């Protein structure tokens with residue numbers, strides 16, 4: 448392991464938020480939808496429905512209770528009204544972006560302080576106040592905290608790690624567009640997220656303010672899609688596309704919808720987990736005009752299934768948007784069968800269908816997050832047969848070098864005897880199937 452040489456101090460990255468923050472596009476939550484202090488009895492009721500607040504099979508999962516979250520707000524944001532707290536613009540404008548700010552809320556460990564103040568990572572620090580309220584102030588090993596607070600593990604480059612392990616830059620016919628599979632493209636709108644995940648596959652680009660949602664860049668990407676008739680599916684990602692203003696996002700969706708061969712539009716986002724306030728009635732009203740529109744939602748842990756997130760997913764599902772989850776397998780965060788099962792059950796209760804479980808990509812500084820592949824197989828083995836088939840995601844490795852997603856399955860075909868296939872079930876018992884020859 449070699450210490451990264453590119454010592455770059457933790458900069459106060461200032462992405463261009465003009466589009467997100469100055470447009471008059473926010474519909475303040477009304478009395479029916481906002482979560483007011485008085486609603487905490489409702490939160491307690493909801494808490495019985497979701498794993499993160501109820502008795503949980505995995506004793507290491509210690510979710511932040513609604514009472515503690517209320518105390519967090521009263522302590523750190525006493526003058527902030529419920530309307531402000533529930534405004535996604537307020538949440539974005541008040542992100543925690545450096546060590547000094549973060550140390551007001553968390554008792555930073557020596558390792559965290561070293562990583563934040565000593566510098567060395569190019570992925571900026573950013574956490575919404577909402578997501579911060581879910582973090583344990585005293586325990587640096589708490590799963591959600593580990594996912595967003597830098598540690599020195601980020602500073603080392605392990606064997607086989609790379610800044611762009613998936614080779615996206617080599618499969619980009621025009622800037623911001625990745626065309627890897629025959630019938631679909633990845634459309635990167637910008638490089639901004641409200642909260643940066645320390646294991647981000649695109650940590651080489653996100654948060655640098657270098658990819659901007661300009662019309663000229665979008666037009667170039669749209670032209671490529673217009674001229675490539677094999678493209679029937681466009682995945683809008685980033686950065687987080689839901690950090691665009693409603694107007695900007697609608698401009699893009701309407702232009703994609705005008706292309707006759709684009710059948711499906713998908714949006715990849717972590718907003719329901721880190722900034723559920725963004726899912727406003729006005730946003731979903733706009734989105735429902737662009738069906739068939741699908742969404743892939745990024746979740747990593749049952750603690751993210753809060754009442755606010757349930758509300759956000761409910762709005763999206765009620766707008767007829769099919770929702771799928773994407774989860775990165777992360778060491779010490781979700782690498783136990785019971786934690787993963789809790790997450791899969793949690794998202795299903797929010798009407799999100801478990802979709803992909805990703806082996807963590809070998810990005811630079813990811814060794815402390817990566818598990819052996821054996822661990823992923825063990826988790827799938829622990830889910831299949833033991834819970835609903837719908838609750839079992841497809842475990843994949845996104846092949847380094849641009850090979851695409853390759854599914855991994857525990858061995859279920861034990862062999863063949865004559866015309867019979869020997870099969871192993873979830874209890875490790877063998878069965879025979881008379882194959883057709």
Ligand code: SF4
Nearest residue numbers: 640643644647686717
């Ligand atoms: S939300 Fe997605 S793009 Fe943004 S930091 Fe997390 S993993 Fe990266």
